[in-house]
Amino acid sequence: xxxxxxxxxxxxxxxxxxxGYLGAGKTTLLNYVLSNAGQRRVAVLVNDFGxxxxxxxxxxxxxxxxxNLENGCICCSIGGRLVDAxxxxxxxxxxxxxxxxxxxxxxxxxxxxxxxxxxRAFRLCGIVVAVDTExxxxxxxxxxxxxxxxxxxxxxxxxxxTKTDLVSEREKVVATTAVSALAKTAILLESVNGKxxxxxxxDASVVxxxxxxxxxxTGGWNAGNHSDICSFSFRSDSRLDRKxxxxxxxxxxxxxxxxxxxxxxxxxxxxxxxxxxxxRILITPFSGKAAAESSIVLIGRFTDEDERSVTRRLEDxxxxxxx
Amino acid sequence: xxxVQPHATxxxxxxxxxxxxxxxxxxxxxxxxEILDTFKNKxxxxxxxxxxxxxxxxxxxxxxxxxxxxxxxxxxxVWPGLKTLDQMIERLSAAQRTMTDAAAxxxxxxxxPIFFGTSRLSVKELDTVSSSRPIAVLHASVHLMNVNTAMLxxxxxxxxTDIDGIHKDENGQPTGELQEFAAxxxxxxxxxSQLSIAASEKKEAIWNFxxxxxxxxxxxxxxxxxxxxxxxxRNLREVTADPQYPVRIVPAFAPQRSxxxxxEKVLSAIGDSTDKLKFGPVKFIVDGxxxxxxxxxxxxxxxxxxxxxxxxxxxxxxxxxxxxFHRAGLQLHIHTNGDEATExxxxxxxxxxxxxxxxxxxxxxxxxxxxxxxQLARAAKLGLCINFFSNHIYYWGxxxxxxxxxxxxxxxxxxxxxxxxxxxxxxxxxxxxITQLSPLFTAWxxxxxxTASGRVLGASECIPVAVALRAITLGxxxxxxxxxxxxxxxxxxxxxFAVLADDPTDIAAEQLKDLEVWGTVLGGRVFxxxxx
Numbered sequence: 001x002x003x004x005x006x007x008x009x010x011x012x013x014x015x016x017x018x019x020g021y022l023g024a025g026k027t028t029l030l031n032y033v034l035s036n037a038g039q040r041r042v043a044v045l046v047n048d049f050g051x052x053x054x055x056x057x058x059x060x061x062x063x064x065x066x067x068n069l070e071n072g073c074i075c076c077s078i079g080g081r082l083v084d085a086x087x088x089x090x091x092x093x094x095x096x097x098x099x100x101x102x103x104x105x106x107x108x109x110x111x112x113x114x115x116x117x118x119x120r121a122f123r124l125c126g127i128v129v130a131v132d133t134e135x136x137x138x139x140x141x142x143x144x145x146x147x148x149x150x151x152x153x154x155x156x157x158x159x160x161x162t163k164t165d166l167v168s169e170r171e172k173v174v175a176t177t178a179v180s181a182l183a184k185t186a187i188l189l190e191s192v193n194g195k196x197x198x199x200x201x202x203d204a205s206v207v208x209x210x211x212x213x214x215x216x217x218t219g220g221w222n223a224g225n226h227s228d229i230c231s232f233s234f235r236s237d238s239r240l241d242r243k244x245x246x247x248x249x250x251x252x253x254x255x256x257x258x259x260x261x262x263x264x265x266x267x268x269x270x271x272x273x274x275x276x277x278x279x280r281i282l283i284t285p286f287s288g289k290a291a292a293e294s295s296i297v298l299i300g301r302f303t304d305e306d307e308r309s310v311t312r313r314l315e316d317x318x319x320x321x322x323x
Numbered sequence: 324x325x326x327v328q329p330h331a332t333x334x335x336x337x338x339x340x341x342x343x344x345x346x347x348x349x350x351x352x353x354x355x356x357e358i359l360d361t362f363k364n365k366x367x368x369x370x371x372x373x374x375x376x377x378x379x380x381x382x383x384x385x386x387x388x389x390x391x392x393x394x395x396x397x398x399x400x401v402w403p404g405l406k407t408l409d410q411m412i413e414r415l416s417a418a419q420r421t422m423t424d425a426a427a428x429x430x431x432x433x434x435x436p437i438f439f440g441t442s443r444l445s446v447k448e449l450d451t452v453s454s455s456r457p458i459a460v461l462h463a464s465v466h467l468m469n470v471n472t473a474m475l476x477x478x479x480x481x482x483x484t485d486i487d488g489i490h491k492d493e494n495g496q497p498t499g500e501l502q503e504f505a506a507x508x509x510x511x512x513x514x515x516s517q518l519s520i521a522a523s524e525k526k527e528a529i530w531n532f533x534x535x536x537x538x539x540x541x542x543x544x545x546x547x548x549x550x551x552x553x554x555x556x557r558n559l560r561e562v563t564a565d566p567q568y569p570v571r572i573v574p575a576f577a578p579q580r581s582x583x584x585x586x587e588k589v590l591s592a593i594g595d596s597t598d599k600l601k602f603g604p605v606k607f608i609v610d611g612x613x614x615x616x617x618x619x620x621x622x623x624x625x626x627x628x629x630x631x632x633x634x635x636x637x638x639x640x641x642x643x644x645x646x647x648f649h650r651a652g653l654q655l656h657i658h659t660n661g662d663e664a665t666e667x668x669x670x671x672x673x674x675x676x677x678x679x680x681x682x683x684x685x686x687x688x689x690x691x692x693x694x695x696x697x698q699l700a701r702a703a704k705l706g707l708c709i710n711f712f713s714n715h716i717y718y719w720g721x722x723x724x725x726x727x728x729x730x731x732x733x734x735x736x737x738x739x740x741x742x743x744x745x746x747x748x749x750x751x752x753x754x755x756x757i758t759q760l761s762p763l764f765t766a767w768x769x770x771x772x773x774t775a776s777g778r779v780l781g782a783s784e785c786i787p788v789a790v791a792l793r794a795i796t797l798g799x800x801x802x803x804x805x806x807x808x809x810x811x812x813x814x815x816x817x818x819x820f821a822v823l824a825d826d827p828t829d830i831a832a833e834q835l836k837d838l839e840v841w842g843t844v845l846g847g848r849v850f851x852x853x854x855x
Binding site: 022086087104105106107108111114120144145147148151280282283284 | 479483484486487488503504505506508509511512515619630631633634635636637638639640663667
């Protein structure tokens with residue numbers, strides 16, 4: 001894309017895909033997010049067949065909207081309603097800040113999320129997969145859908161174990177073990193009645209580590225024994241090496257939910273926008289005004305040691321002074 | 324196709340319907356008539372019925388055809404199949420020279436790299452067509468496309484695009500091959516609504532579809548995914564009402580595309596049916612495609628180890644989803660490609676029919692390509708019809724043998740022979756635009772069961788020519804509940820004929836696909852095809 005086109009581009013729309021099998025609690029989770037969305041403009045796409053269970057009054061209140069989507073679209077690459085729906089959303093004069101797609105119970109949310117990784121109008125912020133703690137054992141053994149649910153879990157950037165209040169401690173451990181064995185992400189949360197840390201969805205709800213000062217300070221979310229979703233920044237006066245930077249993000253073992261920033265790369269005359277989610281890295285030319293330094297915000301669940309090790313890894317990508 | 328009267332020399336027509344059929348003496352009993360000898364040296368067959376195709380075929384012809392096989396466009400022009408990449412580049416270059424708007428994208432369709440061995444299309448070749456005009460070439464499978472450098476940059480795809488489906492060379496540069504939906508999405512964003520399945524939203528596409536169908540001898544054809552939107556219904560009513568429009572159209576409502584008030588929508592549309600526009604069927608899609616590895620297969624799964632395909636309706640919801648339409652007396656056409664999809668649909672229909680028995684429901688399994696003997700037996704007991712995708716044997720049979728199903732299941736695919744032995748009412752289809760709309764070719768596929776390379780898949784599933792001809796006329800009409808109106812030459816039915824140069828029962832079976840279609844007759848009106 002040339003610079004003219006890039007500079008006339010409106011800000012990108014954050015995309016969150018909510019997946020999980022039938023009855024896993026996707027809609028409950030979505031309703032919780034919507035009722036805590038504040039003044040943000042949120043649009044919701046429902047890739048499911050049958051009734052929409054999303055609280056319509058909630059949506060109207062948010063000045064966003066719900067669009068129902070055919071569920072034949074994900075496989076059929078021609079004429080997909082998903083294409084139409086996304087085109088319409090990105091062409092709106094007043095774009096939503098956030099698009100949440102509720103994936104159908106048997107679809108692979110990664111396939112939907114890939115659109116967010118590719119199209120410039122959308123920026124993927126996460127693939128949140130809900131897992132019914134009570135029933136996951138049986139679902140994984142289901143001959144027709146077990147494989148699909150395994151794929152959903154493996155594709156998640158964050159997993160939410162729902163209905164944990166309905167099971168014994170032992171059952172919870174069994175479910176957690178089964179899910180962890182399939183998951184690529186280490187971010188596994190528990191949720192009752194759809195309550196999740198809003199930082200999972202909204203950047204603005206993420207508490208910087210230096211201000212959080214410990215556990216449980218973000219409102220509305222009872223963290224239990226989990227540490228909160230938090231963030232810290234990495235800044236550098238140096239140019240960074242593209243390949244080393246990609247390698248660093250691919251191989252980090254800490255619980256990163258997502259990362260974004262503006263970076264100055266070696267051999268590039270313009271700054272680049274960096275966007276990382278679920279081990280995928282997108283680097284695109286940045287057309288706005290950028291400071292004369294590279295700066296990356298990392299969002300996830302971090303200990304002090306995590307922050308130190310990530311900072312060290314990123315420092316290793318520095319290659320030379322920024323002229 | 325009327326077993327009581329397989330042959331006749333004369334047919335009398337009044338008010339667009341067949342008044343009498345038999346000898347000159349027989350039909351003259353109705354009184355004096357004008358005798359037309361246009362077809363003296365021709366053979367009249369019942370007009371052919373295509374039970375599973377899409378109006379989208381008519382929309383595709385806005386783009387350049389670059390398939391491996393000969394295909395006729397709406398104007399009757401034969402586009403010769405392209406046997407080398409050079410020929411394809413040549414055709415694209417010729418098309419680009421005629422374009423006046425320098426910025427308009429050049430679109431092509433039906434490219435199939437399977438026939439070009441190891442040589443792969445890339446930006447390099449497409450850039451020789453144009454370095455500035457964006458170009459997109461959609462593959463026959465519709466799961467892939469190739470684009471040039473101009474399209475890559477418009478779509479914002481470069482070496483840093485970190486996503487599945489963007490094929491890259493050894494230096495990490497995109498080759499222009501885009502696989503699957505997500506990778507193709509930004510290209511669709513550039514080209515807009517072109518190459519879209521909602522073709523009945525455009526009158527021109529409906530017209531082009533009609534012409535393509537008419538060239539193939541078809542007088543009744545389905546649009547097996549339709550939204551029944553207001554615009555689409557109005558367009559279809561207007562276009563089919565034109566006496567010049569050569570085909571009866573049967574749109575099937577697809578609740579998966581527009582879920583609201585499905586039953587009411589169909590019932591109300593049925594009230595608006597005309598002689599040339601027949602609403603009624605309801606279409607459901609349960610799994611994906613075999614060649615796209617998205618069909619749901621039973622054990623042992625895909626031959627080359629791909630993960631199992633996708634459900635478009637969760638198996639546990641099938642009963643609830645089908646029931647309202649079944650109870651409203653409507654007929655279901657259910658897409659099941661893989662044998663696991665067929666299995667769950669049989670389970671669901673069994674449960675529904677146990678609870679709400681219905682005589683003569685004629686629910687139809689569409690494609691049903693991999694069903695085994697036990698599934699076919701169940702289908703027979705449940706009173707289902709099957710519309711097989713027999714063209715697959717020819718087009719993808721080699722790929723099914725070597726890559727998707729493996730030998731055992733490829734040999735039993737589209738088991739018309741078994742269906743016949745079980746007494747299941749069956750038809751064959753093209754799924755146009757996925758393969759060419761030509762029932763005679765489709766019948767040939769079912770009779771010969773030959774792949775493109777010449778391998779015969781499961782000779783025991785071959786059927787005689789006469790049975791195949793019945794399947795593409797009365798058989799298909801039966802699956803649409805239109806067998807009282809079309810499908811055979813009998814008194815009271817529409818005067819719809821396919822006019823052939825030779826008698827299909829007289830020629831060698833392997834020539835069936837090459838039979839010359841002179842034209843058609845629809846409701847007594849003659850439509851002569853342009854010469855090839």
